[in-house]
Amino acid sequence: xxALTARERLAVQLSHDREAHxxxxxxxxxxxxxxxxxxxxxxxxxxxxxxxxxxxxNERTAMCVSAVWAAVKLLAETVSVLPLHIYRRTDxxxxxxxSSDLWWLFNESPWASWxxxxxxxxxxxxxxxxxxxxxxxxxxxxxxxxxxxxxxxxTLWVDPRKNGNRIAYVISRPDAEVEVVDQxxxxxxxxxxxxxxxxxxxxxxxxxxxxxIALAADEFAADFFKSKARSDLVLSSxxxxxxxxxxxxxxxxxxxYSGARNAKRPVLLTGGNWSVxxxxxxxxxxxxxxxxxxxxxxxxxxxxxxPHMIGKTDASTSWGSGIxxxxxxxxxxxLSGHTTxxxxxxxxxxxxxxxxxxxxxNVDALLEGDSAAQSEYFAKALGGPGAQGWMTVNEVRKTKxxxxxxxxxxxxxxxxxxxxxxxxxxxxx
Numbered sequence: 443x444x445a446l447t448a449r450e451r452l453a454v455q456l457s458h459d460r461e462a463h464x465x466x467x468x469x470x471x472x473x474x475x476x477x478x479x480x481x482x483x484x485x486x487x488x489x490x491x492x493x494x495x496x497x498x499x500n501e502r503t504a505m506c507v508s509a510v511w512a513a514v515k516l517l518a519e520t521v522s523v524l525p526l527h528i529y530r531r532t533d534x535x536x537x538x539x540x541s542s543d544l545w546w547l548f549n550e551s552p553w554a555s556w557x558x559x560x561x562x563x564x565x566x567x568x569x570x571x572x573x574x575x576x577x578x579x580x581x582x583x584x585x586x587x588x589x590x591x592x593x594x595x596x597t598l599w600v601d602p603r604k605n606g607n608r609i610a611y612v613i614s615r616p617d618a619e620v621e622v623v624d625q626x627x628x629x630x631x632x633x634x635x636x637x638x639x640x641x642x643x644x645x646x647x648x649x650x651x652x653x654x655i656a657l658a659a660d661e662f663a664a665d666f667f668k669s670k671a672r673s674d675l676v677l678s679s680x681x682x683x684x685x686x687x688x689x690x691x692x693x694x695x696x697x698x699y700s701g702a703r704n705a706k707r708p709v710l711l712t713g714g715n716w717s718v719x720x721x722x723x724x725x726x727x728x729x730x731x732x733x734x735x736x737x738x739x740x741x742x743x744x745x746x747x748x749p750h751m752i753g754k755t756d757a758s759t760s761w762g763s764g765i766x767x768x769x770x771x772x773x774x775x776x777l778s779g780h781t782t783x784x785x786x787x788x789x790x791x792x793x794x795x796x797x798x799x800x801x802x803x804n805v806d807a808l809l810e811g812d813s814a815a816q817s818e819y820f821a822k823a824l825g826g827p828g829a830q831g832w833m834t835v836n837e838v839r840k841t842k843x844x845x846x847x848x849x850x851x852x853x854x855x856x857x858x859x860x861x862x863x864x865x866x867x868x869x870x871x
Contacts, residue, residue, distance in 0.1 A: 499650045499657065501571050507656045509741040510649070512752035517745065518566035521780055522559040524803040525549055526788070531798045539799070544589060544792055548801065552577065552592035561594045566780065569633050570745065571649075572597035573641035577629035578613065579791065589792060592629065602630070602639045609639065626794075629787055648744055656737040746776040773808045781805065806841065825854035 504510050526548040528539040539545065552561050565575035576599075580591035601612040609625040635642030645653075683691065735754070742749040748768050749755075781803040793799040820838050825831025836850035 499645060499653050501645065503657060504571065504645060504649060504653045507653050507737075507741070509656065509738040509752055509754075510653055513741055513745040513747050514567055514570045516747055516751055517570055517777070517780065518563040520777060520808075521566050521784070521803075522562040524781065524805060524808075526784070526801055526803055528799065528801055531800075544801075547589065547592050548788070553594065554591075556594060561592070564594045565631060568597045569631055569641075569780075571643075571645055573633045573635070573643045574600070575631040576600045576611075577631075578623065579627045579629060581627070600628075604639070626791065629791055631783055631787055633783075644744075649741075652737065652740050652744055656741065746779075748772055770809055773805055777805070777808070 505514070528542050528545050528548075529536045530539055547558075549558050551557055556564075561577070565577060569575040574597050576595040576597065578593040578595055579589055580593060582588040582590050595613060595615075599614055599616075601614070603610050603612060605624075609630075611623050611625065611628045611630075613621040613623065615621075633641040633644075738752065738754045739749050742752055742754065748771065750768065751772065785801050785803060789796075789800040792801070820833070822829040823831065823833040824835065824838065831854040834851050834853050836846040839846060839850065
């Protein structure tokens with residue numbers, strides 16, 4: 443009898459696990475409460491989704507907070523619009539690989555039902571909320587290195603497990619059988635706190651409290667305007683009322699004066715001497731609006747995005763004196779961390795141990811200044827007065843999606859064309 447490989451042993455163990463779970467469900471067995479200790483799966487079911495503010499925080503409720511939605515949307519959409527080009531190192535520098543099947547998967551359509559933009563948005567949203575993003579690598583055949591598809595997978599569908607010195611990914615799609623793939627067939631994009639298998643889940647850690655407070659503030663505001671739209675009141679009268687009369691009076695009061703529509707409606711009391719006294723503190727005194735504004739800033743801090751980029755524009759920032767400088771700071775200090783992780787993972791899985799071919803995002807468009815700044819930059823790049831040229835006219839035109847022109851491949855250094863027969867003679871002499 444031949445020995446089973448590590449992958450086959452893992453598949454057998456998974457089969458036994460599924461059979462055991464099915465038996466438990468069939469027999470109606472449950473977990474013992476003593477098993478719900480901190481760190482256990484049972485404990486996480488009850489505790490991980492509840493914030494300190496007493497509000498359940500999960501993927502759907504967190505995205506109900508406008509600041510969380512805006513921050514996740516900003517990071518996901520920004521990455522999705524960045525071209526992921528393929529380059530090859532040569533003796534003269536590097537050259538872009540224009541014709542490649544992988545370029546199509548990266549930038550047009552990685553999987554049958556996905557566009558590239560929607561796929562990268564999905565992966566980034568999973569990373570922002572769950573910590574890890576996944577793309578299943580599909581090859582032409584089990585023994586072929588050729589990649590024919592990249593299937594985005596939700597974080598909750600993937601369970602990474604140690605398999606000797608390697609990682610096996612257990613994929614449990616809702617509409618398919620359980621599949622086990624080796625680490626070479628999975629693009630795994632981790633986030634902060636990655637321990638070799640998983641990253642820290644933002645929903646279960648920092649975002650749980652931050653988003654929980656924001657959700658609690660939103661619910662309080664909604665309840666305030668829905669049911670009262672005014673602070674609590676005490677109604678007192680010298681007339682004696684029976685319980686039934688009190689109930690009828692309170693019911694009539696709610697119908698007449700509750701709700702935002704009736705907030706400013708005058709109160710009319712009859713039958714005896716009545717007095718109305720306001721108690722408690724108003725929404726303004728509780729600084730409800732201030733709390734909600736602070737949560738926007740706190741969520742922006744959590745995701746590392748400038749507050750003005752998710753709608754908070756009422757305060758100054760230390761990122762720079764203008765929108766251009768703040769945008770550059772976002773690209774350099776926040777976005778680069780996400781793009782570097784994607785570039786390194788795609789390179790090591792698509793071209794294993796290659797010293798020549800690699801993938802890289804093009805962020806030049808995000809770093810461009812205004813038209814005056816661009817004109818000055820390109821003038822120096824072309825070898826203007828007092829500058830050593832490092833770009834040709836056609837290279838500049840290519841960055842602007844313009845076709846090349848004849849004679850546009852000459853590089854000029856301090857007024858000297860590289861195509862001159864005598865490099866020491868200034869151009870035009």
